[in-house]
Amino acid sequence: MHKRSDQILFRVDKFKAFVKNRDLSPVGGIVPGATESHSVNINGLPWQMEIYACDCVKEPPATATNPDCFHIDVGLHCLGDETDMAWSCRAAAQFSVVNKSGDSLMKEGNLDNFELYTAHCATNGPDCAFKIEELMNPKNGFYNEKDDSMTFKVEIIAEELIRNGVRYDKALLINGKLVNVNKYLLAAHSKFFQTFFFGENAKETSEIHIDEVPDAVATFKKLISAMYPHNEELDDECVENVLLLANRFLLDCVVNRCVEFLLKKSKKSAICKFRLAHQCGIVGVEDKILMNMTRQDFSGKAYFNNLSETIKLGVKEMEELRERHKDLYESR
Template identity: 30%
Template sequence: MRKTAPKKRRWSSGGLAAKQFSAKMANNEKCETKPEQSEKNEVLEELNSQKRKFDKIAEKLQSIEETVSKIAKLNDDEEKSMMKFKEQIESLEKSNLLNDRSNEKLVTRKSFVVKYVFENLEKYKFDISKEEEHFSMNWHMEMQKNNGYLGIYLFAEPIPPFNDDWSIEAKLEFKMIGKNNSSVIKTGEGIFEGLDGNGFDDFLKWEEMREDYLIDNKLTVEVNVEILKRTGFGKNNIREFDESQKEVSDVILVVQDTKFYVQKMYLALQSSYFKALFFGKFNESEKSEIELKDIEADDFQNFLELIHGESSVDDDTVTGILNLADMYDSPTAIRRCEEFLLKKSKKSTVQKLQLALRCNLEHLKNKCLSKITTISDIKSIMAANLPEMDLSTSQALLQKSLGFWDE
C-alpha cells in the first residue's frame, strides 16, 4: 500500500501519489447469480438471510435445552455429582475471572467501515466519496485512473482538539464488490498524518474494474478500518489522576505508560472488575502498581472522570467510555453513556444502534428501532453489516420491512 503525498487542498482533483504496502488479494467468486430485484426485495432477502442464520442458532439452543432437561431427571446421587462438578466449574471460572473478561469483553478496539457507491468514476476517471465521522476524524475515499489501473485511497482529517503532530496507525482492508457478488480485497497497515492518505495505485486493472465490478455505472467500495494507535489527540483533563493525587491514592494503574493514581475502594464500588482485581485472590491484589493492557490512556482518563462525577461524555468520548464501562462492568458509567446517547448525541442511528447492540443498551436499541421509518433506513443498517446484530433486532427489522411492503 502506498501513502499519498501531502495535498495542498483538501479536495485535490488528481496527481495523487501513494505509498504501497504489502498486500494480499482475494477474489471470491460465487456460483449463484442474484437476479434483478427491487429495493424492497433486496432488503427482505438480506433480513431473511439473517433470520435463517439465527434459526440455526435456535435449533442448537433447543438441542441444549433438551439435554439440560434430561440432566434434571437424574437421580439424587447423580444430582450430587453434577452439583459438585458445577461447583468445580464455578471455582475455575472465578480463578480465571480476569482472563475471561479480557478475552470476552475486550471490545475497546476502534474499528469501523467506510462504504460508498461511486457514480462518476467512468465519466471523470476520478471521484470522491462523502465524508464520514468516526472517532473524532472525518474519513473519505478517493479513486482515480492510474496508468491503466484503478487507484483507491483513504484519507482522514482530525476534528479539533488535536495537536499539530497527530497521527493514526491503522489496519486497513479495501474491498470492492462486483457482479455475481464477486469481490477483490487488499489489506495492509498504514499511518495517517497531516494531509497524507493511504491506499493502492494499482488496486485493480481499469478494464477489469469496468467489466467485472462496474454495475450500472456504479462502483461499490468499502474500507474496514481498525485503529491500532493514536497520538496527538485528546481534550484538556477535567480532573487529574497524576502524581498530584499520590497522597490520597492507594494504587497506581498504568495505561500506555501513563500512570493513574486512584483509590481501590472507590473503583471497586463502581466496577465488579476492579472489585475482583483489587480484593480477589489474585496476584495483582497485592501489587501497588498494576498495568492495564489493550486500552487507551485517553479513554481511561475519560472513564475515570465520568465515574468520579465529571461531565466527560460527548460524541467524541462516548464510544471509548462505553466500551470500557462495558468491559469493566460499571453500571453507573453505562447508564450515563446511554442517557447521553438517548438525549444529546448527534451520532447517526446506525452508530447508536451498533453501540446499543454491543453493550446491551435496551432503551437505546428501542429508540433506534423507532427511528426507522423507511426502507432506506433499513438498507443503511444492513449495509453497515453490524457484527453485533442479534436475533431480536433482525426480527424487528424484518417485521418493519414487511410493514413497509404492505404500505
C-alpha cells in the first residue's frame, strides 16, 4: 500500500554562492542557481523539490545598488513513469521555509488545491515564492550563517497514478470530492458531458451532485473505468449502480456493457433485471427479460428476493409480472 502524503526537507548549502550563481550561463546541461532535492515516493511515483534563484518578477530586477532584489523560486517535480508517456497524476503542495527553531513559516500553496502533473508538464509551484531580503534578514532566523545554509520544506499530497494511455485533463467535483476525467473522451461518448463541458453554460469549476446511488464517488470512478480504453470487468456488486449512473449521464457505451453483463453473466434474479431495465427505460431488454422468465423465477425459493424487487416496481410493471406468472402456470 502506497502512502498518500509525505514531506521533503531540503537544506541548500553554500546558499550565498547558490544565489550569486543565478547569472552564470548553463554548463553541460547544469543550470547555475538551480538545485533539486532527494526524492520521496508517494502513491507509486517519485517526487522532488526544485529550487531556483530567479530574477525578480514581482519587483524590478536586481541592481548593483540593490543586489537582494530577487526571489527564490520553488517547485514540485514528479519524476513520472519513463515507460509511459501518457501517465498523469494530481497532487497538492505547500512550500515553506524552516527557521533555526524548526518552525515552517512563509507558507506558499494550499494542500486543498490539486494541480495536474503529466509527462509533458511534470513541475508545478508558485513563481517567485520567497524574497531573498526576507530570507536573509537575521530577525527572521531563516539563514544559518555558521553553515551558510537555508532549509526549505514542501508537504505533498498525491493522488493515484493514472496509466492505461488516458490523459486526465479535468477534475470533476463529485459530491465534494475530486475525480479525474478526460473531458474529451466523456464528451465523445455522451451528449450530457458534451453540453456539460462545452455547452454555452459550461463552467470552469465542474461540480456534479449524485444521490441516486450509495458511495457515489467510488461508483462514478467505476463508471469511468468501464469505458474504453480501460474496459474493466463488471460484476454483480457494482453493475446496478453503474447502470443507473450510465443511464443518467447518457453513456450508452457503458449502458450496453451493463445490459450485456446482466443478460449473459449476472446471477441476479430475473425480476431484478426486469426492474433495472424498466428503471432505465430499456424497453426492448425489459420485454426480452419478461418473455424469458420461467416458473423457477417465481418459485417459493426466490420469494424473498423477489419481494424486495417487486416492491420497487410500479403498477404497470407489477401487472406485467402477474400476466407472465399467469401464462406460465396456466400453461401446465
